[in-house]
Amino acid sequence: MEEDIDTRKINNSFLRDHSYATEADIISTVEFNHTGELLATGDKGGRVVIFQREQESKNQVHRRGEYNVYSTFQSHEPEFDYLKSLEIEEKINKIRWLPQQNAAYFLLSTNDKTVKLWKVSERDKRPEGYNLKDEEGRLRDPATITTLRVPVLRPMDLMVEATPRRVFANAHTYHINSISVNSDYETYMSADDLRINLWNFEITNQSFNIVDIKPANMEELTEVITAAEFHPHHCNTFVYSSSKGTIRLCDMRASALCDRHTKFFEEPEDPSNRSFFSEIISSISDVKFSHSGRYIMTRDYLTVKVWDLNMENRPIETYQVHDYLRSKLCSLYENDCIFDKFECVWNGSDSVIMTGSYNNFFRMFDRNTKRDVTLEASRENSKPRAILKPRKVCVGGKRRKDEISVDSLDFSKKILHTAWHPSENIIAVAATNNLYIFQDKVN
């Protein structure tokens, strides 16, 4: 762990100038593709920005792996639902890459209501030669056409195009919180507060409802779906988490409608810890399968938990993300921060997990050594190739050098979205409108 983190260098960061930063620039999702060559971000303004990793070059070894902007496009536009008098935000809630099927790349992006399938492709040739126009585009006298010219393709500067391939709309009454691609490569699901739908990539006018927890009477509503994900290898298995801190695992083989779960993961509540906020802070904000498919990780307000699929009654590991906030829940409730939805990610080998906190801090936990570290993504230490220093928050009265007191944490600087390269130690951290990419020191 020590070598993992302490030798980590700042590799690159993409900063939009603070003075021009607007609400629309706030990054709302970050996701590596399956090879890690590409990294996509979505923002509140409905844009998707894709970064591509530079090819390794012999003479510039230290520059290896820098990510540069590859393509930027407007994925969603603000809309208005006239029937319900509701504004539909353009904010990108989630991005998911599809397994690569040909030379082009495909991703799903979603806002609250509509999922779109985008194709990102390269073009490096362009046709030349017209019959009715000359090289400068002037019309030719038809009388002078004595032979036919077939256009010829000539090389041109590389152009990256993003084209919308499918729009999956009109299937969600509530806000979509998750999308997840199935390992069968032909379906994906989209989950909103009360329902989960299953789609085929080829079919946009029909989806199957696989989970529906909407009670007949909305006044009896006690929990909502907060996140959902497919198993990485078993195409029939998926999990969804709820605002009550529980996780349900469903098997699509058992029946067409997965209203009955196969497994139910719940940790019994400790009565001594009960308070007004218990229910709010136990709400799960993210759920992720490990790459191996053996474990699931959940994030609630104060902790990250790792569950073994074979043990439903309690998590096998629980990590405190920022336990020092337990005494501040009252003020966090008042400023609404208690409802922040932090996400969590696994590293490529499932040995380390990462999740965000406040004050631009993010946390990493090594599952084997049980060591943990707090790091900060900030402009001050974001000089390229600088080494990140671990940060500490002090809880007691005595504040040591290099420590920061709980009371001086900035709660407006929160790290909700992070991503980990699928095979290497490269991470992407979204801090409001900045994206930081860190990687292991390169020797």
Next chain:
Amino acid sequence: AGAAGPGSGPGAAGGDGDDSLYPIAVLIDELRNEDVQLRLNSIKKLSTIALALGVERTRTELLPFLTDTIYDEDEVLLALAEQLGNFTGLVGGPDFAHCLLPPLESLATVEETVVRDKAVESLRQISQEHTPVALEAHFVPLVKRLASGDWFTSRTSACGLFSVCYPRASNAVKAEIRQHFRSLCSDDTPMVRRAAASKLGEFAKVLELDSVKTEIVPLFTNLASDEQDSVRLLAVEACVSIAQLLSQEDLEALVMPTLRQAAEDKSWRVRYMVADKFSELQKAVGPKIALSDLIPAFQSLLRDCEAEVRAAAAHKVRELCENLPAEGRETVIMNQILPYIKELVSDTNQHVKSALASVIMGLSTVLGKENTIEHLLPLFLAQLKDECPEVRLNIISNLDCVNEVIGIRQLSQSLLPAIVELAEDAKWRVRLAIIEYMPLLAGQLGVEFFDEKLNSLCMAWLVDHVYAIREAATNNLMKLVQKFGTEWAQNTIVPKVLVMANDPNYLHRMTTLFCINALSEACGKEITTKQMLPIVLKMAGDQVANVRFNVAKSLQKIGPILDTNALQGEVKPVLQKLGQDEDMDVKYFAQEAISVLALA
């Protein structure tokens, strides 16, 4: 000469220019027009372009250009893939058919399935035009390239090409082809395994029987136990083709264990597939195995815990029974199928019940009169009282099968309340569905029964508050008149329709006109002139413009049926008056009628 001044259109130029080239030049340029419709148009005329260029230039210039044009919209690529399948003549005949492979190869790797499938279809077509030598020199290498491509789109496309080149290849190449197919069956990506599974049956058919047993069967067994149920379910389809190729002993030993397993698969989608393909499977395995193996499997599918599976099985009940060997059929159905059907009649799921209702009537022809009355009739009657309207509708829509066997009278006592209830259902689509069965019912129940019980329903629909129902009711009347004759129409329908002309609601008054439009032809000249025309003419003075212009439309419609006297003496003045109406729509339709009827 030749200077294209203002006004001289394209192609009008003379002199040095060859005018026949101009339209072709336009087509070529429009291959890259910004407007996708124009590009599509050009692609669809690709043969014209190729013809103008000649075989040489088509091969050396046009095809290389098209090969790199895979950036285009799907519909353009689809059209291109289709065109290239018929291009052999345009590149110089079978000797040059291989020139078409590069563009089709790149189309076979695009992400859009319909385009890929079309490219594969065209490749299959072209493969037949290759000489055996060219096939091995060009086509087989292409298949191998696709089969070992980096992207799964190319490997999925390869799956569809094995069966066309295999029969014509030499033995050495055949072995290679089988090897490639084998590796695709165990590909890492489920997409490719699915493509291979779906082509397994087709490939098996062109293989030597020995290879089917030693190679295809193991592949089939593997795919049928794939970890992904999306792959396993496709193996069920392959089972149909493979079963047809094997002897009964081989079938029993090699395929049946897998099929039995599929019918009890953990995944409902696989069991659904077995249910869905049941008739094909039944035919493929032959009567003996069907009886010993498939009937028990079918029973468990009818009792499956997943409603989708039960519904799929229920759909197959009739076909299954019909396909049983005539000898002993009755016993099998009565003892082994009917008890399960009886349970499904009161299933908890309405889709299951309605699936059963859509086929159950067909059993009466298989079982004969006595069994139908004793065993099926109680089921029909129960279904006619089902809470779900779809179940009742499905029973009513298939009445003809029962009618042939036992006559409909047996059912009429229960039928009537069911029909009345559907006729008054709160959902207009349900009402619409029952209206559509009225002519059929009328034919089977006879005129007396109809007049007594159903006529009032048909008239009530004419004043339904949903237009679609009123419209359907109007058409229904026409069909009834065709069935029962004009005399019946004159006595029972026409007076009631004409009364509505005085209804305070203008929509009902218009319904009178719509009915007249529909009925006039069936009723003939006499009734139309004497009874209907006076009413139509009277309505020309209606205060609602919509009624008036519909009068004009009606007159146009019934005009040809009327005699000339009435047309000149009565219709013409009214239309002329309407032609001066203050409402522009009325004027328009009146004038249209005048010109169509040649009354000007």
